[in-house]
Amino acid sequence: MEGDRISYHESVRRTYRKIKNDGMNNIWDRYEAQGFGANPDKRCPFCMDGVRCDLCSNGPCRADASKDKRGVCGITADGMAMRMMLLRNIMGASTYHYHTDQTIKTLRATAKDHTPFEIKEPEKLKAFVERLGISSSGSINEIALRLCDFVEADFNRKHYEPSQIVDALAPKERKEVWRKLGIFPGGIYGEMMQSTSSCLTNVDGYYLSLALKGMRLGLAMAYQSQLITEYCQDILYGTPRPHKMRVDLGVLDPDYVNVLPNGHEPFLGFAMVELARRPAWQEKARAVGAKGLRVIANIETGQEMIQRWEMDDTFYGFTGNWIMQEAILASGCVDLFAADMNCSMPVDPLYAQRYQFQLVPVSELVAFEGISDRINYEPENAENQAAQLLQMAINNFKKRRTSVTPITQLPMKECIVGFSTESILEILGGTLNPLLEAIKNGTIKGIAGLVSCTTLRDSGQDVHSVRVAKELIKHDILVVSLGCGNGGMQIAGLCSPEASELAGPGLKSLCEKLGAPPVLSFGTCTDTGRLADLLAAISKALEVPIPDLPVAAVAPEYMEQKATIDAIFALALGLFTYVNPVPTVTGAPNLVKLLTQDCKQATGGSLSVEKDPIKAVEGILAHIEEKRKKIGI
Secondary structure, three states: OOHHHOEOOHHHHHHHHHHHHOOOOOHHHHHHHOOEOOEOOOOOHHHHOOOEEOOOOOOOEEOEHHHOEOOOOOOOHHHHHHHHHHHHHHHHHHHHHHHHHHHHHHHHHHHOOOOOOOOOOHHHHHHHHHHOOOOOOOOHHHHHHHHHHHHHHHHOOOOOOOOHHHHHHOOHHHHHHHHHHOOOOOOHHHHHHHHHHHOOOOOOOOHHHHHHHHHHHHHHHHHHHHHHHHHHHHHHHOOOOOEEEEEOHHHOOOOOEEEEEEOOOOHHHHHHHHHHOOHHHHHHHHHOOOOOEEEEEOHHHHHHHHHHOOOOOOEEEEOOOHHHHHHHHOOOOOOEEEEOOOOOOOOHHHHHHHHOOEEEEOOOOOOOOOOOOOOOOOHHHHHHHHHHHHHHHHHHHHHHHHHOOOOOOOOOEEEEEOOOHHHHHHHOOOOOHHHHHHHHOOOOOEEEEEEOOOOOOOOOEOHHHHHHHHHHHHOOEEEEEEOHHHHHHHHOOOOOHHHHHHOOHHHHHHHHHHOOOOEEEEEOHHHHHHHHHHHHHHHHHHOOOHHHOOEEEEEOOOOOHHHHHHHHHHHHHOOEEEEOOOOOOOOOHHHHHHHHHHHHHHOOOEEEEOOOHHHHHHHHHHHHHHHHHHOOO
16 A cells, blocks of 8 residues: 555655654554455455354354345344444444543532633533523532533433433424434433343344434434533633644654643643643753643544644644554654543554653553553543643653654644634624525535544545545535544645635635635534534524435544444434445345435435545535425525
8 A cells, every 4th residue: 555545644654654664563554464365445245244243152153135144043134234333333422421421520520629620611601501401590610510410410311211411402303203213312321221232142133123222322422422522621621713723743843842642532631731831841841952842632632622722832733633643653753642532542552662752541441551651530630640741751852852763844734723603603793694595595505514534444544535525615515524534624724714725616705705714623523413503503593404404414434433323323313424434234235225215214314325435425415406405495
């Protein structure tokens, strides 16, 4: 694999050559080695079709729907594929909710004045609790504690006790559909138990029943995990608003002490920025020969941070998404890599040894072979823990700088980050009317929520995502970007105002009028719930049900379990949902029909798969034109 098969980004391709010259084990070579023969994308056909199961000792079993070949227990190919999908979805929902649990834990401790953080958005806190039906009387801290109590009680409802969070936040017409289908969820812990128990051998082998349980779980996750997480992080650290941000591997300067918070949770990252901005800490870095101390945003933790806080010479910029991880570490510029609850790779210790940086898990979920240093995040001790991490990085600088030859002069550019429902409204003058009018008069044809990861399946890192995004904006589709794929958009230059030159005439004119890029940087994968909230606002303003809006969910390079639960939620919400690579369900014909056709009659949502980016966008455009015609615009 070479060139674009490695990555869309020049910085990653250059660093890959260094990794190869250094003889390092790396993701591209490991991916290639998994293929059959000379084809890195060719794998076991039963696994690729989703019809392999090893859940009990009678297996592994393989199924073939064309021959009615079933698992030993009698499960069909459809049941086998959907059961494995549901298990992945449980893992994704559980991990999303771990983040939520840590967020509420942090908010509660902050409301008790036990953390270095403060409630930065008191008015948003009041508005949110009122939306949830909670009293907004009393002090800000009392309101915050009341919010924590309310949401945790809802999380712990039985699966048969309807969630008050979903009831308060979801659109009325969607709730009616979900109740009719029996997928209105209870508490998320109960939903996870119900789904997990259903996947046991000889319990539920019916693909349709398992799919409905997956939708219930997806709804619980989106409203109870994603929306609660992001609103509470806004309350603590500020609502995202547009501002410039440096991106790409050029943000790494070997002459600085560079600390990289990595994963999905921003808590210790923000605490380190607060400390690193103090002159005393900059002096500590200069005392060991560095030009200064920098906190560099990385992967989804970095996205959470850059959406909310502006850059300066301490909080310097953002590197990229998860496939770039080895390239980032091999740059020879990293002094400390703080790994929180997601997206740190088991191979990282090899890179820490070779490139002389400190690798420190900062979550109880994360562990590395051979790494004994550990600081498990505790909100009440966040400032001391941040200080420990910064000091470890400073202590590491001389060793790293004198023993590792860095790669320099890598690309760096600026983009615009920090879009949210509130900031979009502010840009539009406090009302959605200008956006709605642009949709009605055809200035823009519709909106695509690009909720994506990045993967090496079928193409290099971000290659397929960038091609799809460019095609969408060329056809006057406004793109709202989230997840690891958002990093790909930022580094590719599509989140910069100059990218409006790549847009169709209508979208270009709107971008120039608003001073906005054609791809709006909307946050992380956790912001999927926030995007659903934006669509609900558009739906209400237009008086059009969500399934009839000219919008689509687009995941050009989904990768892991959190992405699969996002897709199931999008289908339950009623969205046309494009995913790539082709999911591992193709050996299950009834399940494929359910996802791509029958679901449309139930929730309004449908799944679309297509490897070719041009054809994929043609399908999205056809859907959007159909919806425009249906609502008469």
